[in-house]
Amino acid sequence: MSDREFFDFFHYRWDITKARQIADDLPVRQFNAEPWFGWLGLIWIEKDHIAAADLSRPILVALIREMNSAPLIIDGWHRLARAQRDGVTTLPVVVLDEDQEYAVRIYGGDKGLPFIR
Numbered sequence: 001m002s003d004r005e006f007f008d009f010f011h012y013r014w015d016i017t018k019a020r021q022i023a024d025d026l027p028v029r030q031f032n033a034e035p036w037f038g039w040l041g042l043i044w045i046e047k048d049h050i051a052a053a054d055l056s057r058p059i060l061v062a063l064i065r066e067m068n069s070a071p072l073i074i075d076g077w078h079r080l081a082r083a084q085r086d087g088v089t090t091l092p093v094v095v096l097d098e099d100q101e102y103a104v105r106i107y108g109g110d111k112g113l114p115f116i117r
Helices: 016-023 034-042 077-086 098-106
Strands: 006-009 013-016 030-033 059-065 071-077 090-096 106-107
Touching: 006 071, 013 098, 016 059, 016 071, 016 090, 016 098, 034 059, 034 077, 059 098, 071 077, 077 090, 090 098, 098 106
Parallel strands: 059 090
Antiparallel strands: 006 013, 013 106, 030 090, 059 071
16 A cells, blocks of 8 residues: 555546645745635545644645646645635645646646556
8 A cells, every 4th residue: 555645637647745745845825715616526525534624734736737727726625625614715825837747747638548558
């Protein structure tokens, strides 16, 4: 069993353990989480985990090159669900730029899919 954490979104996968290591050296900012609440229906959320989610821990957002630098939360969906539940709209965030996102992406986009190599 691996001690690494991963995030899968459609045909993409990111190494969250590596993303957190990169994020440790990046600035923490605040962002308006409210526009993201509607995305919660697309992500599997373990309901029992919501109450324990630490809202002081930054959400990780990655800018996806193939999607015109569109932002995507790759770590922090349970925190986002807790924020929605508790009526919190401002959360800390760390943003990975396109190169950093690509470095932690395992597959998806031009990196292909694991079963199509």
